[in-house]
Amino acid sequence: MNFNLLKEHEMLLKLYNEFTEKEVKPLAEEVDETEEFPVKTLEKLNKYGFMGIPFPKKYGGAGGDILSYALAVETLSKACATTGVIVSAHTSLCAAPIYEFGTTEQKEKYLIPLAKGEKLGAFALTEANAGTDASAQQTVAVKEGDHYIINGSKIFITNAGVADIYIIMAMTDKSQGTRGISAFIVEAETPGFTIGKKEAKMGIRGSSTCELIFENCKIPQENMLGKEGKGFSIAMKTLDGGRIGIAAQALGIAQGALDETVNYVKERRQFGKPISYFQNTQFQLAEMETKIEAARMLVYKAAFLKENKLPYSREAAMAKLYAAETAMEVTTKAVQLHGGYGYTREYPVERMMRDAKITEIYEGTSEVQKMVIAANLLK
Amino acid sequence: MRIIVCIKQVPDTTEVRLDPKTGTLIREGVPSIINPDDKSGLEAALKLKDEKNAHVTVLTMGPPQADVALREALAMGADKAILLTDRAFAGSDTWATSCTLAAAINKLGYDLIIAGRQAIDGDTAQVGPQIAEHLKLPQVSYVENLSVDGEDLILKRVFEDGYHLIKVKTPCLITTLKEMNEARYMSVGGIFDSYREKEVEVWSLKDIEVDHNNLGLSGSPTKVKKSFTKGAKSAGKQYNVEAKEAAKIIVDKLREKYII
Structure with a gap:
């Protein structure tokens, strides 16, 4: 058993983090406020190969694995969940079923422009x-x-x-x-x-x-x-894969909210000291961090199983269920630790809390995930 | 056009601290990056690849870990990467470094050599110009703009108070400023290619022809006498006086310190 990322994953994270920090984070507030689709960001995502990560090069993709794709959705969603879901829905729900179930002609006509980022799915x-x-x-x-x-x-x-x-x-x-x-x-x-x-x-x-x-x-x-x-069978299999993308999105939202909170509690002073000095703050942060790490393990494991053509439906459901609930819990705690400021639009955690909720609903509600997990137990 | 870009892997100095006791850099946990001036040089080369089909080789001298910086350059679009690494090169100052790099460049064909102006961990700005001297090439430093005119390059060499527009024949060496451009990101596919399809060639001492007296610590004329952390400045002194009197106080202070 090996929990280390490959060197190429480390370098991908360097790219994803730099891109997110410079291109995605500065626009996140505006994208939320104006409700405008981030067209310019999509152009850049296309240019740098974010829209076809797990597909072979012969179909216009980057030739990567499922984990490389999940890491991208996670990292983008740390700053902007909107950007994360654009990539996830395009990749998992449109390009992936054409790759898995399409004819050679369909792959050439549709998968190639999708994976190259020339078309959105x-x-x-x-x-x-x-x-x-x-x-x-x-x-x-x-x-x-x-x-x-x-x-x-x-x-x-x-x-x-x-x-x-x-x-x-x-x-x-x-x-x-x-x-x-x-x-x-x-x-x-x-x-x-x-x-x-x-x-x-x-x-x-x-x-x-x-x-x-x-x-x-x-x-x-x-x-x-x-x-x-x-x-129906194609849709269900497609949604199994999509859950890894949404789980990664939820994981990213949670991580983004924790990162914001860690910075905030070190600066915010009450009773003469930063609130990070209080044990309540520390215990909250510890719980948030632990749940995020547990969610991460589930997401990465589901990605690993899918990549290796092993059954992954149960694990993808668990990853999506747990990561979504973690995102909701962590963002709610993040707002609480920010206090009144957290409830204002001056800080990003209220947006993250609003964004987190959808991860418990779309691509199968949390209840659907429980149905999938239980069905696997009782079969 | 064959271009060689010399890059250096450096600690990200925006995140580096000095050990107050020893005065040395605390490198632990500090991410490594491609030196910013070099990265702009690489971007300039990659633009020439996009526009003029140039072939871009990246070259670095450093420890085996510098492999990552070269892969990053490959993932941005460079065609070939060479890592010069050998225990004999350890402890090189700018002279030994430029001798070693020039020896490696001698084995490669080139029309243009690009080096960053200076590295953020050493700030000497010496290695690029020294390579040009070793190779007896014309050099233009502090380049902020580059365009190709047939066999020649038109370069904008920038100073604090102005600039020169210089036309130079290739082959030549230029040193570039980070203000020259905004370097592109690596691409996702480029990263996979850099680890799966492209190679970093590793060259050691036996692969180059160089005077062994110019190598490593023993071949380095620079001797570091002392390194220290710049002390914190005192709070200064405030004078609430008329402008004329203030000017006199300033002039007196400057004279006292032999500044004027």
Whole structure:
């Protein structure tokens, strides 16, 4: 057993930290305040190879491993959870399923520009009446000759409106239940496909979250991802991988909040001394640090298992559950240790607390993670 | 165009402290970086690679750990990296260092040699110019801007109170200022390549032809007499007087200290 990072991981961290410090952190407050998608940051992420980290070079990627990708999402999220989720949703939910389930032609046409960062990706499963019960899909795809006609709508879609390529789940055979769901690759410019309402959110406010609307949207048969009826299975496997990304995002948010708090408690003076001198502060920090480290071990282990093609569904669920709950707890404590200042927008911890909440909800709520973990125990 | 960029791995002096007892640097736990002036020189070379298809070799003399600085340069886009490392080079001052580097450069083809103005851990600004002297090359120091004009380079050499625009024929050596540009980041793919596909060539004493009297500590004419931490300044003295009287006090003080 070896807990050491490889030399290349150490150098990646040097890059990720420098990039985050100079390019991401200075914009985090503004991105939250204005709710504007950080287009300029995305251009830089593309340029330096952040958008295709775990894919082979022949498909336009950086040729890295899953841990290298998780480290990137973690580091970016220390300063800006919005930036973290843009990378995570693009990589795990759009590029990854094309890499894992796509045909050679689909990889060449879609994965290469996604991994190179020339195109941005998104993934659409959730509907108004199909959330945790993802099987209750109402979007339908009806075959007509060599095309499918898609009708329906999706909600809460990350990167929507900005993305160029979408993975869409739709019912191709209602009588088959989850086995009647198929996955499609849909280009943003396709006639009949429009972007609906943009959500005003509590956190990750720079991330674009919108409704997708399909009205007689004609998709060529060659854009079906995997076989007909395999969509639900593809979606579940994709979300297993996505959980590593969101767990890494949660881990980053928690670490960022702890770093801010450590600096603050050394400066803030009450009763004639820095509040870091008080045992209550020290014990709170110790608990935050310990939970973050435990979350980190779970995230890195899940990344290791996926990289080595070992079963990782249970571990990814545990990593996501624990890292998300840790992010919520640590950011709440961070605000408490900042006192009144922590509640103001003058300090970043209130933003981090708002950002943390979504990690307990999207890509499977904490309750869904518990269902996955328990199902593994009881099978 | 073949470019050699000489870089030095240095402790990040923004995070370094001195041991008050011994007066030496506390290097423990201090991150190592590519010296900022050198990194700008590297960026200038990489721009010439982007625009003119130049071939960029990075060269450093240092302990085996300096491998990381070279990999970083490779991850930024350099084509080739050479680490000059040997126990015989240990303790080199600027003279021994420039002799050793010049001997290595002699084995490589080049049109342009770039060195940073000075290293943040030594601040001598001597190694670049000395290499030019050893190789009998024209040199332009303190370069803040560079453009290519056929076989020549147009260089902006900056002083505190002005600048020179100099046209120089290649081959030549220039020393660059960190103000010259903002160096690019490594790329994610570049980092994997630097460890998996590219190599750092390791050269030792036997790989270069150099006068052994000019090597390492014994070949270094510089003798460090004493090193010390600059003492804290006193609080100073305040005078609440008229401007004219203040001017007189200042002039008297400066005279007293033989400054004027």
